[in-house]
Amino acid sequence: MIRFVAQRLLQTIPVVWVIITATFFMIRFVPGGPFTAERAVAPEIMRNLEAHYGLNKPLYEQYFDYCGKILRGDLGPSFKYPTRTVNEIIADKLPVSIELGLLSLAVALGLGLPLGVLAAVKRNTWVDYVCSAFAMIGICIPTFVMGPILILVFAIHFGWFNASGWYGPIDRVLPSLTLGLVYAAYVARLTRGGMLEVLSQDYIRTARAKGASETRVILKHALRGGLTPVVSFLGPAIAGIVTGSFVIETIFQIPGIGREFVNSAFNRDYTLVLGTVVLYAGFIIGMNLAVDIVQVWLNPKLKFE
Amino acid sequence: MSTAETERGQSLWSDAWHRLKSNRLAIAGALVLVVLALACAAGPVFSQSYEEQNLDLGAMPPSPQHWLGTDTLGRDLLARILYGGRISITVGLVATFVALAIGVTYGAVAGFIGGKVDAVMMRVVDILYALPFAIFVILLMVFFGRNIFLLFFAIGAVEWLTMARIVRGQVMSIKKMEFIEAARALGLGRRRIIFKHLIPNVLGPVIVYTTLTIPAVMLLEAFLSFLGLGVQAPMSSWGVLIKDGSEKMEEYWWLLVFPGALFSLTLFSLNFLGDGLRDALDVRASKD
Numbered sequence: 001m002i003r004f005v006a007q008r009l010l011q012t013i014p015v016v017w018v019i020i021t022a023t024f025f026m027i028r029f030v031p032g033g034p035f036t037a038e039r040a041v042a043p044e045i046m047r048n049l050e051a052h053y054g055l056n057k058p059l060y061e062q063y064f065d066y067c068g069k070i071l072r073g074d075l076g077p078s079f080k081y082p083t084r085t086v087n088e089i090i091a092d093k094l095p096v097s098i099e100l101g102l103l104s105l106a107v108a109l110g111l112g113l114p115l116g117v118l119a120a121v122k123r124n125t126w127v128d129y130v131c132s133a134f135a136m137i138g139i140c141i142p143t144f145v146m147g148p149i150l151i152l153v154f155a156i157h158f159g160w161f162n163a164s165g166w167y168g169p170i171d172r173v174l175p176s177l178t179l180g181l182v183y184a185a186y187v188a189r190l191t192r193g194g195m196l197e198v199l200s201q202d203y204i205r206t207a208r209a210k211g212a213s214e215t216r217v218i219l220k221h222a223l224r225g226g227l228t229p230v231v232s233f234l235g236p237a238i239a240g241i242v243t244g245s246f247v248i249e250t251i252f253q254i255p256g257i258g259r260e261f262v263n264s265a266f267n268r269d270y271t272l273v274l275g276t277v278v279l280y281a282g283f284i285i286g287m288n289l290a291v292d293i294v295q296v297w298l299n300p301k302l303k304f305e
Numbered sequence: 306m307s308t309a310e311t312e313r314g315q316s317l318w319s320d321a322w323h324r325l326k327s328n329r330l331a332i333a334g335a336l337v338l339v340v341l342a343l344a345c346a347a348g349p350v351f352s353q354s355y356e357e358q359n360l361d362l363g364a365m366p367p368s369p370q371h372w373l374g375t376d377t378l379g380r381d382l383l384a385r386i387l388y389g390g391r392i393s394i395t396v397g398l399v400a401t402f403v404a405l406a407i408g409v410t411y412g413a414v415a416g417f418i419g420g421k422v423d424a425v426m427m428r429v430v431d432i433l434y435a436l437p438f439a440i441f442v443i444l445l446m447v448f449f450g451r452n453i454f455l456l457f458f459a460i461g462a463v464e465w466l467t468m469a470r471i472v473r474g475q476v477m478s479i480k481k482m483e484f485i486e487a488a489r490a491l492g493l494g495r496r497r498i499i500f501k502h503l504i505p506n507v508l509g510p511v512i513v514y515t516t517l518t519i520p521a522v523m524l525l526e527a528f529l530s531f532l533g534l535g536v537q538a539p540m541s542s543w544g545v546l547i548k549d550g551s552e553k554m555e556e557y558w559w560l561l562v563f564p565g566a567l568f569s570l571t572l573f574s575l576n577f578l579g580d581g582l583r584d585a586l587d588v589r590a591s592k593d
Contacts (some may be wrong), residue, residue, distance in 0.1 A: 016329075023444070029510055030448040140572040142524055144531040145565035148551035156555055243439040247531055251551065261440070262532055266449040273444070280437045 001293070017282045020070065020274070024063055027270050053079065066274070066291025075275035079119065080267045085248060086275035090257060094279075096166060097256035100179065100248065101241050103172055107180025108187050113230070115184070116191025120199060120226070121218060143244055147178040147251040164253040175252045176300050179244050183237045190233050195226035228299050235291040239284045320510075323587040331581020334574035341571060345390035348383075366559055374559040376549070384528040385541060386564055392542040393568070396456060396488055403461025408468025409511060415469070416476030427473065430466055437477040438463045442525070446534040453536060460525050464518055472513055475507045509586040514581035520572045527568065 046191035051058045054065060069076055075086035109197035132245040151174065161174050198204065199222055207221045208214075253259075257276060264272035325331055367374045373382040417427040442459045449455055479485065480503065488498050523543075529535040530544025531551075538545075543564055550561030 013433075015436075019436070021339060026444065062332070136573065140520075141341060141565075141569045142527060142572070144528065145547055145561075145569060147545075148554055148561050149565065152554050152561065202537055242437060246439075246443070247475065247528060251530065262443065265444055268444065277437075277440055277444075280440055284437050 001296075004292070005289070008292070012289075015106050015285065016281055017276070020278055021063075022066070023274055023277045024066060025059075027268075027273060028059060028062075030268075053077065056182050070278065071151050075278070076271040078269055078272050078273070080264070080269040084273050089272065090275060090279060091258065092256040093255060093260050095260055096254060097245055097249070099172070100175055100245055100254065100256060101228075103176035104179035104183070104241050104244075105238070107176050108183035111180070111205075112187025113185035113191055115188040116230075117195055117218065117223070117226075119188065119192040120195030123196065128192075128279040131192070135185040135192075138181045139189075140192055143178050143182060144251065146181060147174070147248060150174050150178055151251070164250070164251075165253045166256075171252075175248050175254060178251075179241060179248045182244070183241065186233060186237065191256045192224060194229040195222055198225040201225075204287045224298060228295065231291060231298060235288045236289045238291075242280060242284065307583055314426070314465075320483070321582075321585040325581055326590060328581040328584065330577045331585075334577035334581070337570060337574040338578065341390065341567075342394060344385050345394060348387035349387060354435070365369055366546055366557075373563045374557075376560055377557065381448065382559065382563060386543070386546060386567055389541045389543050389546050389564070390567070390571075392453075392540055393523055393526060393571075396453070396460070396526045396536075396542065397519045397565070399457045400460040400464070400522045401515060401518045402525070403457055404464040404468060404522070405511070405515055407461065408465035409472050409507075412469035412472030412474075413476055413507075416473035417480065423473070423477075427470075430469055434466055439528075442529065446529060453540070456526065456535060463525070464522055468511070468518065471510050472507055475510055476503065479503060479506050491591070500524050513579060513583045516575060516582055519578075520575040523575075524572065525567075543571075 047056070054062060057065070066076065071085075075090070077085050078089055081089065115131045115134065117129045122128050151161075151163050154174065155161045162171055166175075167173050171281045195218075199218075204217060204222055207217045212221070242258070245256060246262050248254065249259035250262070257279070260272070261276040261280075263269075264276065365375045373386065376382055376385065411426065411430075415423045442463055445459045450481065485498060485502055488502055493501075526535055526542060527544030527547065530542050531548045533548070535544050536542040547561065547568065548565035550557075550564055554561040
């Protein structure tokens with residue numbers, strides 16, 4: 001297993017490098033720079049600004065400078081927030097997004113798993129149909145429709161929550177529900193499918209024949225196998241929650257890294273864009289690796305290659 | 306020999322058609338889609354212009370003159386939704402076609418050649434799968450202007466991966482089957498084998514997955530439009546309408562609810578139809 005992890009980590013290095021390089025040059029070959037957006041400044045000031053940030057050097061030199069800095073864990077200064085470094089901005093905003101992501105994941109699993117198991121156990125009864133209908137609704141109503149509607153109903157009409165902001169624990173409810181519901185729907189669907197397949201297998205019959213209680217059969221014997229499709233879905237789900245956070249953070253005005261990323265792209269804040277892209281890529285690749293490990297651990301039939 | 310072939314081919318498809326017909330949800334989905342598409346295609350011709358303003362009205366709730374109300378600029382919402390639907394559906398179809406073209410070609414080549422080429426090509430797909438692609442689409446749209454053709458291409462370039470995997474799996478398994486060998490033994494040319502025997506057998510999964518790609522593509526377009534990166538005014542799409550509506554929903558709920566509901570209805574229908582087709586054509590979710 002250590003070999004497997006080491007091998008995968010080694011494969012990751014060129015991928016991250018390609019991402020950094022591609023993003024770096026894509027940004028640079030685009031018309032407009034971080035300082036062109038505002039009112040025109042005197043050419044001399046412009047030159048000073050560019051010299052200060054090293055933008056007057058040849059492109060390849062800037063590229064090597066940047067790569068060197070990244071290896072030291074330094075993502076450079078932000079162009080739009082002149083007094084702050086990208087590292088500081090990330091350190092400031094990332095915890096918010098991580099909290100939102102974890103809560104959404106909790107919603108997805110906490111709601112999706114029980115519903116999926118329930119639907120599989122009560123197959124073809126009204127319970128199953130209600131669960132499946134819920135799953136379809138969750139999949140077909142996008143977050144950017146669900147979010148505003150939840151605000152409209154529960155914040156504006158009933159006044160139970162604030163319409164936006166990220167202060168008290170109560171402000172966590174609507175955003176994480178909005179982001180989590182879609183994935184809860186997928187998780188419910190996959191759990192149902194996985195459980196149905198497992199429940200028809202011989203070892204379940206054996207467990208029942210041995211006199212194990214139905215709860216024990218389901219929770220102890222079936223769930224482990226039934227979870228396999230859910231675990232392999234977690235990789236894409238985490239990536240989806242990351243990108244979903246762009247919209248959620250915009251709708252609910254949450255000061256997270258997702259909103260910062262979209263703004264930095266609009267502002268052409270080169271270093272901040274690069275920094276966040278590197279962060280996201282590293283995070284998602286890392287999560288996929290973790291998911292692969294859990295998958296093998298849950299299903300001994302697979303092996304670490 | 307050739308009649309036997311076509312008879313068998315027909316029975317496969319008519320079999321699927323029978324199974325699909327008995328799936329009420331799938332048929333309902335298909336009907337909704339046809340009605341919506343016709344309304345979007347023909348509607349703007351008959352109703353008020355999507356740009357026609359009646360500033361005296363301002364934003365009015367639904368009424369007999371304006372079934373779904375008017376927006377803050379006094380424009381008929383129904384006409385705007387139908388017009389926006391044209392763009393959303395067009396993006397959905399064209400970008401799916403791009404994804405289809407890339408995915409099928411890539412998957413077919415990998416599956417047909419096999420061996421080391423296949424291993425490398427599929428490893429690339431694995432790596433791309435793990436990448437945060439939406440991030441690149443956002444960057445592309447920000448940096449290279451919000452051009453609708455770029456939108457088609459950018460979305461299509463993101464959504465081809467699963468298609469490539471499915472087609473490759475199919476080609477791999479079919480090319481080893483006995484009827485291909487039999488065709489070869491009968492002295493059929495390579496082209497005839499590919500067009501007469503391989504492609505028809507790959508078609509089922511491709512059709513199924515295409516129906517399921519369209520909603521994903523439309524979702525991505527609306528997602529981008531919601532962030533202000535998709536279609537630009539004076540054009541509009543469902544994503545743009547939802548974005549505008551969510552900004553004004555406090556006073557004018559209908560501006561959010563109707564476009565949102567119609568968009569969700571479309572996604573519902575496409576998903577039901579896709580699921581129905583999958584059951585009818587008996588395709589497993591992934592074959593790799």
